[in-house]
Every structure is written in C-alpha cells, then in structure tokens.
Amino acid sequence: MFEKIIAQDRAKKILSEQIKNNKIPHAYIFMGEEGTGKMLTAIEFAKTLNCMINDYTKTDAGPCNHCLSCEHIDKGTFPDLHIINFEKQDEIAEKESEKGKTKLGIRLIRYMQDKVYIKATDGKWKFFIIEPAEKMTIEAFNCLLKTLEEPPDNTIIILIAKHKETIPVTIVSRVQTVFFQPLRTEEVSKYLQEKHFLSQDKADNIAEMADGSIEKAETLMLNTQNEYSTLWSELTSKKLAVADILIKSKSVAKDRDSAIEAVTILTESATKFFRQNPGKYANIIEQLSESKKYLERNANPTNVLDNLFLYINSKINGDIKLCQW
Numbered sequence: 001m002f003e004k005i006i007a008q009d010r011a012k013k014i015l016s017e018q019i020k021n022n023k024i025p026h027a028y029i030f031m032g033e034e035g036t037g038k039m040l041t042a043i044e045f046a047k048t049l050n051c052m053i054n055d056y057t058k059t060d061a062g063p064c065n066h067c068l069s070c071e072h073i074d075k076g077t078f079p080d081l082h083i084i085n086f087e088k089q090d091e092i093a094e095k096e097s098e099k100g101k102t103k104l105g106i107r108l109i110r111y112m113q114d115k116v117y118i119k120a121t122d123g124k125w126k127f128f129i130i131e132p133a134e135k136m137t138i139e140a141f142n143c144l145l146k147t148l149e150e151p152p153d154n155t156i157i158i159l160i161a162k163h164k165e166t167i168p169v170t171i172v173s174r175v176q177t178v179f180f181q182p183l184r185t186e187e188v189s190k191y192l193q194e195k196h197f198l199s200q201d202k203a204d205n206i207a208e209m210a211d212g213s214i215e216k217a218e219t220l221m222l223n224t225q226n227e228y229s230t231l232w233s234e235l236t237s238k239k240l241a242v243a244d245i246l247i248k249s250k251s252v253a254k255d256r257d258s259a260i261e262a263v264t265i266l267t268e269s270a271t272k273f274f275r276q277n278p279g280k281y282a283n284i285i286e287q288l289s290e291s292k293k294y295l296e297r298n299a300n301p302t303n304v305l306d307n308l309f310l311y312i313n314s315k316i317n318g319d320i321k322l323c324q325w
C-alpha cells in the first residue's frame with residue numbers, strides 16, 4: 001500500500017494500519033512542507049478505499065490502478081473526490097470580484113457542505129481534500145467545524161497544511177494529524193534517477209538544492225532542461241550555418257552531463273517526429289543513441305556534439321557533408 005509515496009514510512013504505517021483494520025477516522029490533517037507527498041498520499045488513499053478490484057478489507061495490496069475508479073481518480077474525474085482549493089473557489093465564484101482571493105472563504109466551505117451529505121454516486125467513499133488548509137478564514141474554519149462535529153458516513157475530509165499553528169485548536173482536536181517529514185537528500189536523488197533517469201551526479205546536485213521537496217527538485221530539473229527545450233527547433237532550422245551549429249555545440253558541451261542531457265532531450269523531440277515519418281527520422285534516432293553511448297564512454301563532448309548537430313541539420317535540410325564515426 002502507498003508504494004508510490006517516497007519515504008514517509010510513519011505516515012504510511014499509520015494510514016495502512018487504519019485501512020487494514022477498517023478503523024478509519026472521518027477527518028485528517030496531513031501536515032508537512034511542500035513536496036513531501038501529502039496530496040499524492042491523499043489521492044492514493046481515495047483510490048485504495050474506492051478500488052473496484054482490490055477490496056481493502058480483504059487485501060493490503062492497495063489500489064489496482066486499472067479499474068474505472070482508480071482511472072477516474074488519477075484523471076481527476078471521479079465524482080466523489082473533491083479538491084477544495086483556490087481553483088475551485090474561483091470556479092464557483094459568481095462575480096469577478098470574488099476571484100483571485102488570497103484566503104479560502106466560507107462560500108467554498110458551504111459549497112463543500114452541500115456535497116458532504118449527498119450519498120456517494122460511484123464510489124464507496126467520498127473524499128474532500130482542502131488545500132492549503134492554513135489559508136482558510138476563521139469563518140470558513142468555524143463553518144467546517146460543524147461538519148467535523150457531525151461527520152457524514154463514508155466520508156473522509158483531509159486538510160493539507162504546512163504548519164499546525166495556523167489551524168485552530170478546535171479543528172486540530174477533532175481530526176487525526178499525520179506528519180510528513182522533509183525527504184533526505186539521497187531519497188530525492190534516488191527519485192530523480194529512477195523516475196526521470198538523471199545521472200547520479202546531476203540528481204545529487206539537484207537534490208542538494210531541493211530542501212527535501214520532490215516538487216522543488218522537479219522544478220529545478222525542469223529549469224535546467226528548459227535550457228535545451230528549443231534545441232531541436234534550433235538545430236533543424238534551415239537558416240543555421242555550419243559555424244552557428246559549431247558554436248551551439250560548444251555551448252552545450254560544457255561538460256559530459258550537460259551533453260548527455262541535451263542528447264536525451266533531442267531524442268524525445270526526434271521520437272515525436274519519428275512516429276509521424278519513420279523513414280526520415282530513423283537514422284537520426286540511431287545517431288542520437290550512438291552519440292549517447294560515446295558520451296557515456298567518455299568521448300570528448302564537443303567532438304560528439306559537433307558531429308551529431310551537423311548530422312541532424314544535414315539530414316533534415318540535406319546540405320552539409322560530414323565525416324562518419
């Protein structure tokens with residue numbers, strides 16, 4: 001259960017035990033810094049309880065991830081899972097002036113309450129996830145308190161928050177608090193290597209800057225990748241002279257990791273075009289794969305990228321003659 005959640009052994013243990021014993025509180029606060037898996041855990045929780053294949057009262061396998069319920073929850077189209085957040089607040093706003101607020105107001109909680117006492121449509125359990133709970137107004141908290149005092153059947157309310165101090169004691173005393181710890185640097189690095197196929201060096205570098213947050217790590221990763229996101233369109237441009245290609249290659253080949261990353265991103269772009277026109281792009285894909293192998297075997301990045309970039313440009317535009325490997 002909760003295999004998708006990185007680390008957080010204590011939180012996972014608490015929830016798994018409650019699910020296994022079918023002693024599930026009607027409300028929680030998932031407390032912890034951003035990027036520690038609070039929302040993902042809430043979603044997996046909803047899937048586990050609503051899965052149509054794996055019955056949580058009989059198996060601790062967690063959700064099947066394939067049934068209609070699991071698929072709808074993953075796509076955000078499950079009718080009994082409600083995310084109560086700023087987007088929802090804007091969506092239900094009647095006037096323009098009610099949009100873009102910095103607090104979650106009482107109207108939003110009243111909207112939630114209208115849904116709370118309606119019987120579940122598809123699922124066995126209804127979930128309401130309020131995020132960020134610490135941004136609720138006092139009126140909104142007081143309004144929520146009424147629901148917590150008269151909890152509806154088969155309904156779970158999860159407040160997601162960074163700090164406990166910002167939530168009134170009257171609320172905290174009525175819900176189960178589950179803490180989410182910042183991840184260790186090596187856990188973030190392992191995640192980046194396994195999920196995004198980064199080299200260990202690159203993953204370690206990003207993980208050190210990520211303050212134990214997967215979200216922050218992924219943003220940092222995307223920022224470095226964005227450096228190369230336009231590389232394919234640049235390289236395949238007709239206007240590019242040989243000298244420009246060589247300058248480009250030199251700038252990308254600052255070190256082996258950057259070169260490998262650029263080749264990986266170029267491969268993603270080339271693969272998209274390959275699917276539309278395999279004949280034209282097969283050789284390019286092959287050349288990209290060869291280049292990656294050379295880089296991994298410590299070939300000089302500038303030499304490898306000079307050849308690769310010229311090859312890509314010539315294959316697309318058909319001008320330049322160049323040496324073979």
Ligand SMILES: [Zn+2]
Binds near residue numbers: 054063064071
């Ligand atoms: Zn399922």
